[in-house]
Amino acid sequence: MVSINFVGDIALFKIFEEKGIDPFKEVNLPQSDYNIGNFEFTIPNNREKHFFDVSGNYRTSYNFLKELQLNKFDAFSLANNHCMDYGAAGCKDVMSVLNQKKIDHFGFGKKNFNLLTITIKGVSFAVIAFVKQGRWNRNQDQKVGPDSYQVNEIIDEIERLKQTHNHVIVFPHWGTELVDVPDPKDVTNARAFIDCGATxxxxxHPHIIQGIENYNNGLIAYSLGSFVYVPEKEVGYSILQGESRNYSICLNLKFNSKSIIEFESFIYKYCKNSHIPKEIDKTEVEEYLNKINKNINQVGSYSKRVREQLLIREVKSFVHRFKDSPIKTIIHYFKYIKFSHIKKLIK
Known part of the structure; x- marks a missing residue:
């Protein structure tokens, strides 16, 4: 039997360095053979920011990064919407530190897909990471970047990998921020990934827990929430976003060579005083967890939650950006807001 822990976003806000906190040292994980998380923020080595609106709160110094006990984790995905905040060179700076500490990384490179492939106790795994489309994707100027959410390519890759690995795990950075109902398109695609061979x-990415379901002998956890994260330092944060964003899941999966034989959701709660997630008794939030599991198939609930939560945050974010750089902010929103975003609000 092989045991692997999965957590969501790990974001090294500036406040950790200001207060001398090593979140990796302080956090406690369930016992496992291997730990995987998403490394959310880029920590560059003296690089200029690549996008005009990158917040100075979203990074520690490079020297501070090198001193952290990153080895609490065995692998990090780099496929997320912040990986290009300081260009490809900034992400390579992070990769250099991980290489020095002999920590695996995946989801970032010259082309789809930069995989994590591991064998533990004779059981082989391939892990695919990717991020939805945005300004962080590879382009003519940036030849290197995060692996991209291209459904047909992902399905082809799963089918190929399944021929040579016991398990294929999909570890996507997707969904809608602050919305505890999964995007209906992600539900459809997640089930398609299981149907074609993913375990x-x-x-x-959403910074909030979304539901978990068993599907066709596989398991889908739509969002684990943010694991190491300081929500009050986030651009657009409001206390109106509620208590639910303080919870996250460490998902422990136990495998044999053929399937998942057991899984357990360990619930963590963000502590505002220490800025560290602490494990809690999940019976404290059992009613909430049952509710979000039921919401998986409620398409109407998704648009309602987008209107209730995301719209407020985006207005606050717009005001924050506009104060710093009015023209660039207007250009940014006109460039990246699509009709699909409007549809999410009015359905």
Whole structure:
């Protein structure tokens, strides 16, 4: 039997360095053979920011990064919407530190897909990470970047990998921030990934827990929430976002060579005083967890939650950006807001 822990976003806010906190040292994980998380922020070595609106709160110094006990984790995905905040060179700076500490990384490179392939106790795994489309994707100027959410390519890759690995795990950075109902398109695609051979689909990015379901002998966790994260330092944060964003899941999966034989969701709660997630008794939030599991198939609930939560945050974010750089902010929103975003609000 092989045991692997999965957590969501790990974001090294500046406040950790200001207070001398090593979140990796302080956090406690369930016992396992291997730990995987999403490395959310780029920590560059003296690089200029690549996008005009990158917050100075979203990074520690490079020297501080090198001193952290990153080895609490065995592998990090780099496929997320912040990986290009300081260009490809900034992400390579992070990769250099991980290489020095002999920590695996995946989801970032010259082309789809930069995989994590491991064998533990004779059981082989391939892990695919990717991020939805945005300004962080590879382009003519940036030849290197995160692996991309291209459904047909992902399905082809799962089918190929399944021929040579016991398990294929999909670890996507997707969904809608602050919305505890998965995007209906992600539900459809997650099930398609299981249908074509993936053992599990384990998502992150929304900064909030979304539901978990068993599907066709596989497991889908749509969002684990943010694991190491300081929400009050986030651009657009409001106390109106509620208590639910303080919870996250460490998902422990136990495998044999053929399937998942057991899984357990360990619930963590963000402690505002220490800025560290602490494990809690999940019976404290059992009613909430049952509710979000039921919401998986409620398409109407998704648009309602987008209107209730995301719209407020985006207005606050717009005001924050506009104060710093009015023209660039207007250009940014006109460039990246699509009709699909409007549809999410009015359905």
């Amino acid at each position: 599990a689909v384990i998502g992150h």
